[in-house]
Amino acid sequence: MLLLHPENGIYSSIKHPQFNFQEGERIDFFCPICLQNLDAAIDENLVQVIMIDEQRNEHEIYFSRIAGEQRNYQLSDEGITKTGEYSHRYTHYEMSDEFIQHLNN
Numbered sequence: 001m002l003l004l005h006p007e008n009g010i011y012s013s014i015k016h017p018q019f020n021f022q023e024g025e026r027i028d029f030f031c032p033i034c035l036q037n038l039d040a041a042i043d044e045n046l047v048q049v050i051m052i053d054e055q056r057n058e059h060e061i062y063f064s065r066i067a068g069e070q071r072n073y074q075l076s077d078e079g080i081t082k083t084g085e086y087s088h089r090y091t092h093y094e095m096s097d098e099f100i101q102h103l104n105n
Contacts, residue, residue, distance in 0.1 A: 001015070001016060001019075001032055002014075002015045002019065002027075002029075003015070004063075006051075008061070008072060008074050008081065008083055009072070009083035009084065011070050011084070021067045022067060023067055023068040024066060024067060024068060024069075025066070025067045026045070026065055026066055026067075027065050027066075027067055028065070029047045029065060040062050042062070043062075045064060045065055045066055045069075046062045046063065046064060046065065046073075047062065047063055047064075047065050048060060048061065048062050049061045051074075057076060057077070058076070059074050059075065059076040060074070060075040060076070061073070061074055061075075062074075062075070064084075064086065069084075069086050070083075070084035070085045070086055070087075071083075071084035071085070071086040071087040072084055072087070073087065
């Protein structure tokens, strides 16, 4: 199990000591409760989760599944927030049509 920090842009985590991975390794993520795969349909190197904030607003959170690649995107009614050293890697040229549609809504 890997526990990620709940605040967007903070990349600390807690993991079991026997769970090891190398910088640049692609990690598969699953829900620990229902075991559903958390792959983002919009890109094979992103993971998607839904976050509900204190005001019960829903946010789509996308983050990199590549170990050490700090990039994540928060999509909500207010727009998109991107954080992380590598968040610039997604230009409109590299993004899927579905992700561009999210950005333009």
